[in-house]
Amino acid sequence: MREVLTAVVTGAGGTIGTCISMRLASIGYNLVIIDNHKSNLATLQSKIHSQHPETHVLALEASVSSSREVINAAQIVQDKFRDIDILINNAGISPKLTDGKRIPTLDIDDQEWDFVMKTNLKSIFLMCKYFFSALKPKKGKIINIASMMGVTGSGVDAHQIFPYSVSAAHYSASKAGVINFTKSLARELSEFEIPVYAIAPGAVSGGMGKFDDGFIKYLK
Ligand SMILES: NC(=O)c1ccc[n+]([C@@H]2O[C@H](COP(=O)([O-])OP(=O)(O)OC[C@H]3O[C@@H](n4cnc5c(N)ncnc54)[C@H](O)[C@@H]3O)[C@@H](O)[C@H]2O)c1
Numbered sequence: 343m344r345e346v347l348t349a350v351v352t353g354a355g356g357t358i359g360t361c362i363s364m365r366l367a368s369i370g371y372n373l374v375i376i377d378n379h380k381s382n383l384a385t386l387q388s389k390i391h392s393q394h395p396e397t398h399v400l401a402l403e404a405s406v407s408s409s410r411e412v413i414n415a416a417q418i419v420q421d422k423f424r425d426i427d428i429l430i431n432n433a434g435i436s437p438k439l440t441d442g443k444r445i446p447t448l449d450i451d452d453q454e455w456d457f458v459m460k461t462n463l464k465s466i467f468l469m470c471k472y473f474f475s476a477l478k479p480k481k482g483k484i485i486n487i488a489s490m491m492g493v494t495g496s497g498v499d500a501h502q503i504f505p506y507s508v509s510a511a512h513y514s515a516s517k518a519g520v521i522n523f524t525k526s527l528a529r530e531l532s533e534f535e536i537p538v539y540a541i542a543p544g545a546v547s548g549g550m551g552k553f554d555d556g557f558i559k560y561l562k
Pocket residue numbers: 352353354355356357358359376377378379382404405406407432433434435436461465487488489490542543544545546547548549550551
């Protein structure tokens with residue numbers, strides 16, 4: 343009999359998280375979907391139930407930037423599924439100005455800086471730390487969703503390397519942190535044959551990716 347695999351996806355109720363979750367359900371994974379947005383989570387759960395009724399889904403409303411909530415989630419997941427095969431750290435935020443444009447770096451609010459770092463970077467540390475014991479027995483994989491902005495930085499530069507950027511400096515710095523953290527953890531966890539990857543998507547429409555026509559035209 344084929345073994346059923348289990349995946350944990352954070353920020354599962356968002357645009358990219360929903361795509362990842364639906365794809366994993368379509369290839370037979372059981373799913374733990376985590377999000378701090380209750381209605382996003384409920385929408386995804388009913389979508390999975392209707393399109394893949396055979397999938398076991400555990401929906402957890404939790405903030406991945408809270409140690410307490412991550413520890414609690416890890417315990418619930420281990421009680422239900424015991425070990426897991428894939429952890430996908432996808433939850434993230436990208437604050438913008440009210441008109442949807444990038445926040446100039448020196449205008450970033452101090453508290454918002456901390457909030458972005460906590461949500462995008464500390465959350466990944468917490469999830470890896472507290473889900474490690476569930477990943478270890480099956481040599482599970484960790485996939486961290488970074489961003490192209492974590493490589494290029496944000497902003498509009500005079501040399502037009504990346505003339506359209508809607509992400510601000512705290513967002514891109516947090517994603518650079520995700521990429522670097524991934525490298526450190528990958529080195530350490532190779533001993534356990536647990537691979538750790540970072541994926542750095544470009545622009546993905548929907549969710550935090552609300553792009554104006556000029557941006558879409560430029561990309562095309
Ligand atoms: N959309 C893009 O163009 C793009 C490009 C590169 C990288 N990314 C990255 O992809 C990931 C998903 O982005 P998206 O476009 O689907 O955004 P989205 O806003 O649609 O989804 C993000 C999800 O994360 C959840 N979330 C936020 N903070 C959380 C927390 N503390 N605890 C639990 N859940 C939390 C939100 O409720 C939401 O459902 C993010 O990490 C983002 O930085 C997106």
